[in-house]
Amino acid sequence: PAGFLGRRALSTNSNNAPFPDKLAFAFDIDGVLKQGKFVLPQAKRVMKMLTGEDGRLPRPVPFLLMTNGGGVVDSERVKLLSRDLGVELNENQLVQSHTPLKPAMAQFADKVVLCIGGPKDAARKVAESYGLRKAVLPHDILHWNRTIWDRYKFGPADEELVRHDINFTTTPVSAIFVLHDSYDWGRDLTIINELMQSEGGLLGTVREDRHIQKPGGEIPLFFSNPDLEWKSDYPVVRLGMGAFSLSVSAVYKATTGLDLPFTQIGKPHRLTYEFADSMLRRRVKELRGADQDLNVYMIGDNPLSDIWGANNFGWDSILLRTGVYQGGEPSHIPTAICDDVELAVDWAFKNER
Numbered sequence: 183p184a185g186f187l188g189r190r191a192l193s194t195n196s197n198n199a200p201f202p203d204k205l206a207f208a209f210d211i212d213g214v215l216k217q218g219k220f221v222l223p224q225a226k227r228v229m230k231m232l233t234g235e236d237g238r239l240p241r242p243v244p245f246l247l248m249t250n251g252g253g254v255v256d257s258e259r260v261k262l263l264s265r266d267l268g269v270e271l272n273e274n275q276l277v278q279s280h281t282p283l284k285p286a287m288a289q290f291a292d293k294v295v296l297c298i299g300g301p302k303d304a305a306r307k308v309a310e311s312y313g314l315r316k317a318v319l320p321h322d323i324l325h326w327n328r329t330i331w332d333r334y335k336f337g338p339a340d341e342e343l344v345r346h347d348i349n350f351t352t353t354p355v356s357a358i359f360v361l362h363d364s365y366d367w368g369r370d371l372t373i374i375n376e377l378m379q380s381e382g383g384l385l386g387t388v389r390e391d392r393h394i395q396k397p398g399g400e401i402p403l404f405f406s407n408p409d410l411e412w413k414s415d416y417p418v419v420r421l422g423m424g425a426f427s428l429s430v431s432a433v434y435k436a437t438t439g440l441d442l443p444f445t446q447i448g449k450p451h452r453l454t455y456e457f458a459d460s461m462l463r464r465r466v467k468e469l470r471g472a473d474q475d476l477n478v479y480m481i482g483d484n485p486l487s488d489i490w491g492a493n494n495f496g497w498d499s500i501l502l503r504t505g506v507y508q509g510g511e512p513s514h515i516p517t518a519i520c521d522d523v524e525l526a527v528d529w530a531f532k533n534e535r
């Protein structure tokens with residue numbers, strides 16, 4: 183990869199080259215703009231520049247944030263990120279891991295769908311924001327029958343989350359959406375494994391032909407984030423939702439002899455990039471009042487997520503050293519490697535001029 187040597191001050195406005203109208207950015211969040219709760223100061227400066235707020239650019243540069251994180255309703259997350267980054271972002275500038283699932287969810291609008299991920303009823307709130315009317319939580323299932331996972335201490339706080347209008351003895355679960363990290367792997371793995379081998383999604387039943395893979399035999403299962411690892415503020419990379427789906431797959435294989443059938447979205451999958459690309463184009467129209475050809479640079483910290491996906495999709499990619507990637511030959515070769523997000527934006531400006 184083209185290495186970037188040394189730290190330079192942002193010099194995007196310092197020469198007479200024409201403004202790079204086609205330039206656009208897709209920023210990863212964890213390991214690029216943030217490390218856990220910590221917001222990198224370089225990220226705040228970059229945001230202020232690209233939005234045009236600091237007056238260093240003659241006009242704003244289109245960008246969006248594209249994360250495999252989630253578990254928060256998109257409009258809420260936009261508010262939180264705007265506060266963290268010190269700029270006003272709008273909803274067309276954020277793709278979370280589950281955002282591209284919205285169209286797929288439409289067919290389940292009135293079906294009972296199990297939503298997993300995040301604390302409390304986070305997954306249900308996300309699903310409801312995408313139009314699901316009968317989103318249920320693992321808590322609802324435990325309330326129906328605690329012995330499905332008797333290691334869990336079901337307390338008053340859990341009780342408060344329960345919706346009482348669904349009887350799982352007679353009503354099947356039509357689909358499962360894992361929208362964020364499971365907060366209780368044992369409970370959630372057990373319930374998913376059971377449902378995937380059940381008679382049409384009816385809890386407490388086992389399909390006679392569960393050892394035979396036949397399309398449509400199992401209920402649809404979606405995972406929104408394939409990351410095996412990600413970077414928080416802990417010194418060592420953390421296991422992500424990809425580690426959870428691997429675990430579910432391994433247990434399903436051991437109990438049925440079959441590969442777990444599921445749909446995976448999130449970076450590096452193409453659907454997520456297509457979704458982000460169309461949002462960026464909408465953003466350009468908002469900013470400039472017309473369509474425009476774009477050269478998009480994905481700035482990320484994870485070669486297996488950000489870089490692989492961007493390369494496949496035909497975007498340029500810049501790999502940073504502030505997250506999962508720590509040096510050496512990356513598994514997917516980016517257009518450039520930079521020390522941090524500010525230097526990456528600087529590199530892209532120079533590359534476009």
Ligand code: G3P
Binds near residue numbers: 248
């Ligand atoms: O759970 C979040 C993580 O897997 C990655 O987030 O922003 O680096 O795509 P991000």
Ligand code: MG
Binds near residue numbers: 483
């Ligand atoms: Mg990242």
